[in-house]
Amino acid sequence: MFIDPSGQTYICDEGCEENLGRRQYTVDDMAELYGVSFNSGWSVTNRAIAMRAVYNIAKKLQKERNSAADAAYQSCLENMSGPTSTCSQSTPIVTSDAFKETYHYGIDFVWGCSGCTRLGITSGKKEHTIMFRAFYTTGDTMLRNTNLVMHELGHMFNNLNSWTARSGTTYGPAWSLTTDLAANRDGFGEEFVYQQSDDISQSEIFADMFVHWIQGGWATDSVLSQTAANARIDWLNRYMPGYLP
Ligand SMILES: [Zn+2]
Secondary structure, three states, X not given: OEEOOOOOOOEEOOOHHXXXXXXXXXXXXXXXXXXXXXXXXXXXXXXXHHHHHHHHHHHHHHHHHXXXXXXXXXXXXXXXXXXXXXXXXXXXXXXXXHHHHHOOOOEEEEEOOOOOOOOEEEOOOOOOEEEEOOOOOOOOHHHHHHHHHHHHHHHHHHHHOOEEOOOOOEEOOHHHOOHHHHOOXXXXXXXXXXXXXXXXXXXXXXXXXXXXXXXXOOOHHHOOOHHHHHHHHHHHHHHHHHHOO
């Protein structure tokens, strides 16, 4: 197992430091930096896959946060009205902070969920815990399992950004999907690669759309309706920035 999540540091199995002859960055160092913990059931390979999912999300959150800050700064410059007006440019956010601020500084990845019927589960009641019964073992397991972890982190994103009013109505990303997006699975990529569920529910559809938002695309040859895919992309581009800190 050898992946380079940042372009600057390396993450690999035990023993790679002596093989590569430079200071290494272990999967556990990375987990600590991102506020992630694993119980003892996780193999190194599966921990690295989970951290790859975390890193993909962190990069996207960082990009969105920094481009919003840049846009605010540009707009300030364009609207300067007098000689004493000032605009300040904020320090760009780093990936780990972008991730931790959105995920409230703590995720527990638990390997083992004997009662689970699905591969993974994210409970709204245990807001920092994601449990996995198993990972995919066939096909492109790196892609499928990374997408599976991102899907669960999509549920957590939804839970952390949802609230229920006194009337009993719940608000949040999944609950804001329009009927044309929530009532079908049109426009998604291949099932159990780009979709981790076949449920027609707001929560499951949002979690699969979240994976798309992070990746910036489904494999287009498996998307049956590009028009429907574009409608999902338009929704994500329009509403997701509003849920970031
Ligand atoms: Zn799900």
